[in-house]
Amino acid sequence: MGIGIAMIVxxxxxxxxxxxxxxxxxxxxxxxxxxxxxxKERLPERARKWMGTGK
Numbered sequence: 001m002g003i004g005i006a007m008i009v010x011x012x013x014x015x016x017x018x019x020x021x022x023x024x025x026x027x028x029x030x031x032x033x034x035x036x037x038x039x040k041e042r043l044p045e046r047a048r049k050w051m052g053t054g055k
Contacts, residue, residue, distance in 0.1 A: 004018035022039075025032035 003012075004021050007013065007017055019036075019039075022032055022036050026036045
């Protein structure tokens with residue numbers, strides 16, 4: 001996950017690396033599982049806003 005955070009400002013596929021790292025952490029840590037769950041809940045709303053098809 002640290003590498004993914006660094007890739008936000010550096011060249012690299014941070015959009016792919018961060019969720020993968022978080023998914024791996026979620027298998028062991030409750031805080032990561034909760035964070036991943038919150039992200040999955042908010043993702044459709046954010047996608048609609050980004051695509052310009054908001055409610």
